[in-house]
Amino acid sequence: MDVNTKLYGLMGHPVGHSVSPALQNELIRLYGLNAVYLAWDVETAGLEEAVKGGKSLGIGGFNVTVPHKKNVIPYLKDIDEAARKLGSVNTLKYTPEGYVGYNTDLPGLMRAFEYDGVSFEGRNAVLIGAGGAANAALGAILESGANRVLIINRTMERAEELKQRFEAYYPAVRMDCVSSQTAAVKLMREETDKWNVLQATSVGMYPDTEAAAVTEEAFYEMVDCGVDIIYNPEKTLFMKKVEAAGGTAYNGLKMLLFQGVRSFEIWNELKVDDKYTEQLLDIMRGAMKR
Numbered sequence: 001m002d003v004n005t006k007l008y009g010l011m012g013h014p015v016g017h018s019v020s021p022a023l024q025n026e027l028i029r030l031y032g033l034n035a036v037y038l039a040w041d042v043e044t045a046g047l048e049e050a051v052k053g054g055k056s057l058g059i060g061g062f063n064v065t066v067p068h069k070k071n072v073i074p075y076l077k078d079i080d081e082a083a084r085k086l087g088s089v090n091t092l093k094y095t096p097e098g099y100v101g102y103n104t105d106l107p108g109l110m111r112a113f114e115y116d117g118v119s120f121e122g123r124n125a126v127l128i129g130a131g132g133a134a135n136a137a138l139g140a141i142l143e144s145g146a147n148r149v150l151i152i153n154r155t156m157e158r159a160e161e162l163k164q165r166f167e168a169y170y171p172a173v174r175m176d177c178v179s180s181q182t183a184a185v186k187l188m189r190e191e192t193d194k195w196n197v198l199q200a201t202s203v204g205m206y207p208d209t210e211a212a213a214v215t216e217e218a219f220y221e222m223v224d225c226g227v228d229i230i231y232n233p234e235k236t237l238f239m240k241k242v243e244a245a246g247g248t249a250y251n252g253l254k255m256l257l258f259q260g261v262r263s264f265e266i267w268n269e270l271k272v273d274d275k276y277t278e279q280l281l282d283i284m285r286g287a288m289k290r
């Protein structure tokens with residue numbers, strides 16, 4: 001590090017378990033940049049000051065995570081199209097006039113689908129969950145060309161809100177909301193084709209690894225491919241159930257990787273080579289175990 005070292009970092013609350021510093025510093029090393037990426041625990045009351053301070057100090061960029069992805073928007077000069085659609089920003093890039101906000105969760109998810117060979121194009125899709133992670137997940141499913149979407153969430157109202165956010169952008173896609181697994185199974189049976197599922201709740205995440213948001217066996221029999229947004233544990237109960245019923249399953253580690261990769265690409269105006277993917281995933285696995 002020297003007088004020219006550029007600073008980047010994560011703002012969230014909490015940030016103690018984040019693997020972003022390990023990932024971003026490895027990217028910095030691979031591309032031989034004179035930069036460093038840190039993590040800052042910023043409470044909501046200090047968010048505006050943190051953004052202003054970052055600008056004054058010339059901090060090159062931030063990742064923004066829970067609970068600031070929406071609240072940070074008023075402090076930005078501009079936001080990109082994905083951020084506008086989702087109402088959520090996870091990446092800030094410095095400009096002399098102020099930070100520009102981007103959402104890389106959505107393109108990160110799409111790149112993970114592509115990497116794993118998961119296609120939602122013309123498919124029936126189930127989204128489990130309706131929180132922050134589900135917001136990006138629904139955006140990615142719709143952008144990937146899903147034909148029909150079923151949102152299952154414990155709280156019906158949140159599922160409806162999520163649907164409303166997107167229906168104007170995708171008027172041709174039929175979207176249904178249900179809060180019970182039985183109702184979901186009934187609607188799924190209307191279709192002869194199998195369903196691709198994106199699990200976007202926190203249920204099943206370490207240390208509560210014996211749980212799954214959906215438990216009905218009949219549900220899993222209709223699943224072709226299941227993607228869990230959770231990456232710790234690497235194989236969740238949801239994934240085990242998908243596989244036991246004959247489907248293929250993936251976890252959320254690549255989504256986390258590619259959202260970070262996309263942020264790095266935005267900050268540095270370059271394209272990260274796919275040849276680094278497995279190496280970067282290993283770095284993230286190592287950082288998770290600490």
Ligand code: ATR
Pocket residue numbers: 066128129130131132133134153154155158200201202203213
């Ligand atoms: P995140 O940013 O991780 O998505 P969130 O916005 O709090 O976090 O959303 C958590 C999601 O997990 C929601 O869909 C939540 O369901 P509710 O909207 O009904 O709260 C879901 N979830 C969390 N715990 C759950 C549980 N025990 N059973 C079913 N769903 C649960």
